[in-house]
Amino acid sequence: MLDLTYDTPKPKVIAGAKQDWELVIGLEVHAQVASNAKLFSGASTQFGAEPNSNVAFVDAGMPGMLPVINEGCVALAVKTGLGLQAEINLYSAFDRKNYFYPDLPQGYQISQLYHPIVGEGEVLVDMAPGIARKVRIERIHLEQDAGKSIHDMDPHMSFVDLNRTGVALMEIVSRPDIRGPEEAAAYVGKLRQILRYLGTCDGNMQNGNLRADVNVSICQPGAYEKYQETQDFSHLGTRCEIKNMNSMRFIQAAIDVEARRQIAIVEAGGEVVQETRLYDPDKNETRSMRSKEEAHDYRYFPCPDLLPLEIEQDWVDEIKASLPELPDAKRARFMADFGLSEYDASVLTAEVQNAAYFEETAEGVDGKLAANWVINELFGRLKKDDDKDISESPVSPDQLRGIIALISSDAISGKIAKDLFEIVYTEGGDPAKIVEERGMKQVTDTGAIEAAVDEIIANNPDQVAKAKENPKLAGWFVGQVMKATAGKANPKAVNQIVAQKLSG
Ligand code: ADP
Numbered sequence: 307m308l309d310l311t312y313d314t315p316k317p318k319v320i321a322g323a324k325q326d327w328e329l330v331i332g333l334e335v336h337a338q339v340a341s342n343a344k345l346f347s348g349a350s351t352q353f354g355a356e357p358n359s360n361v362a363f364v365d366a367g368m369p370g371m372l373p374v375i376n377e378g379c380v381a382l383a384v385k386t387g388l389g390l391q392a393e394i395n396l397y398s399a400f401d402r403k404n405y406f407y408p409d410l411p412q413g414y415q416i417s418q419l420y421h422p423i424v425g426e427g428e429v430l431v432d433m434a435p436g437i438a439r440k441v442r443i444e445r446i447h448l449e450q451d452a453g454k455s456i457h458d459m460d461p462h463m464s465f466v467d468l469n470r471t472g473v474a475l476m477e478i479v480s481r482p483d484i485r486g487p488e489e490a491a492a493y494v495g496k497l498r499q500i501l502r503y504l505g506t507c508d509g510n511m512q513n514g515n516l517r518a519d520v521n522v523s524i525c526q527p528g529a530y531e532k533y534q535e536t537q538d539f540s541h542l543g544t545r546c547e548i549k550n551m552n553s554m555r556f557i558q559a560a561i562d563v564e565a566r567r568q569i570a571i572v573e574a575g576g577e578v579v580q581e582t583r584l585y586d587p588d589k590n591e592t593r594s595m596r597s598k599e600e601a602h603d604y605r606y607f608p609c610p611d612l613l614p615l616e617i618e619q620d621w622v623d624e625i626k627a628s629l630p631e632l633p634d635a636k637r638a639r640f641m642a643d644f645g646l647s648e649y650d651a652s653v654l655t656a657e658v659q660n661a662a663y664f665e666e667t668a669e670g671v672d673g674k675l676a677a678n679w680v681i682n683e684l685f686g687r688l689k690k691d692d693d694k695d696i697s698e699s700p701v702s703p704d705q706l707r708g709i710i711a712l713i714s715s716d717a718i719s720g721k722i723a724k725d726l727f728e729i730v731y732t733e734g735g736d737p738a739k740i741v742e743e744r745g746m747k748q749v750t751d752t753g754a755i756e757a758a759v760d761e762i763i764a765n766n767p768d769q770v771a772k773a774k775e776n777p778k779l780a781g782w783f784v785g786q787v788m789k790a791t792a793g794k795a796n797p798k799a800v801n802q803i804v805a806q807k808l809s810g
């Protein structure tokens with residue numbers, strides 16, 4: 307495993323205040339379960355479908371309809387828990403959270419308040435190479451998503467789309483272990499990466515697949531340590547919850563302005579009121595949505611339509627055995643097996659498809675060279691090409707490996723390799739054949755190189771005189787030879803011969 311140092315929390319201190327304040331942040335991440343059907347009905351979860359086309363009677367809250375648990379969603383929640391090193395609760399149960407909202411036709415949300423399916427776990431958040439921070443997970447529960455009210459389509463009417471009603475969500479609740487805006491974004495990023503590796507959530511924040519409620523409080527230095535020792539929340543400041551954030555950038559900005567708002571209140575002698583707030587990116591401010599006094603009484607009670615959910619340890623073990631290699635383990639293996647830096651290994655393992663592409667490419671060739679080509683040439687080229695995904699790469703791992711093998715065997719120079727890559731990228735074909743057919747082979751025949759060097763020396767007596775005084779100018783001759791040979795001369799041989807002739 308990767309040798310991580312857990313850095314002592316370096317909490318974010320807000321500058322410009324009268325005194326030092328630290329941040330304390332806890333996140334409730336809502337991750338849509340990657341299931342084709344809803345949590346309690348067979349209706350489709352397809353994104354972007356015609357409004358109200360994916361609605362079963364039970365989703366619409368029709369009288370007499372009964373929810374039936376989707377076993378696939380339960381399996382994915384268990385898998386997620388296992389991927390976060392969490393406790394799996396063999397006994398869990400569903401509760402009704404009662405409230406009225408037009409996009410909630412049942413009049414309640416089915417959730418798991420008292421007995422969540424997943425208990426305590428952890429996420430290692432990468433802050434810098436070799437430095438990870440541990441964020442504790444408190445619980446993960448399964449619940450239904452609500453529908454969508456649409457207020458901007460008509461001046462007089464609001465509309466409701468129930469396609470999302472009843473879609474399965476995993477609510478992943480962290481402990482307040484996050485100490486700054488960057489760390490909060492890194493935490494969401496790592497969580498998203500793990501979920502995508504597991505295949506339990508698509509993690510598409512734009513589509514609302516992954517959203518976070520961000521809880522923020524401020525405290526004086528030392529207070530958080532007391533909380534850590536005792537787990538007593540009274541050492542912490544009063545928190546505000548910023549609802550429904552679906553962009554990493556906004557999460558960071560919202561935490562920052564919210565912390566400043568709280569500091570200003572406290573330093574002016576006031577008190578932070580616990581409330582739910584919304585972030586407005588246009589004004590870069592948070593606004594009160596509802597305070598604790600007017601907070602809902604949800605009248606939670608066990609859902610009488612559903613039996614408690616009891617699962618077998620054998621089934622959990624089966625799911626455990628099916629877990630894929632996760633990001634930290636893959637990164638450590640890439641470093642050990644291919645001699646990669648932690649940075650390169652992190653880039654290659656950011657997305658599981660990229661890691662698979664790299665691994666196939668690196669088979670039987672130099673790992674570092676392969677990493678270099680995948681990261682710098684291929685990723686760079688895909689980015690320029692309309693930000694294409696690795697799955698759309700016109701160059702296959704086989705083809706890229708072919709190019710790398712030609713470099714390693716000195717058949718082509720690094721420069722020619724770039725030309726060759728461009729040909730393969732735009733025209734396709736077998737790299738070795740292209741090199742053969744288009745005469746791109748490197749000139750390693752020292753006789754031919756010597757002849758080219760001699761000619762350039764003979765034609766440029768002034769440059770020769772200068773280069774004799776300043777050996778650094780030899781580079782000019784190397785450049786001329788490369789030009790004369792259309793980049794095909796072996797650069798190592800050219801360097802040697804130029805140095806030898808100039809000193810002679
Ligand atoms: P609720 O369900 O009412 O929102 P929870 O106790 O479940 O309350 O906490 C929700 C989130 O708030 C958790 O992620 C938790 O870590 C975080 N949290 C609790 N106390 C604080 C605090 N003082 N500062 C920041 N975050 C906090």
Ligand code: MG
Pocket residue numbers: 334519547
């Ligand atoms: Mg909450």
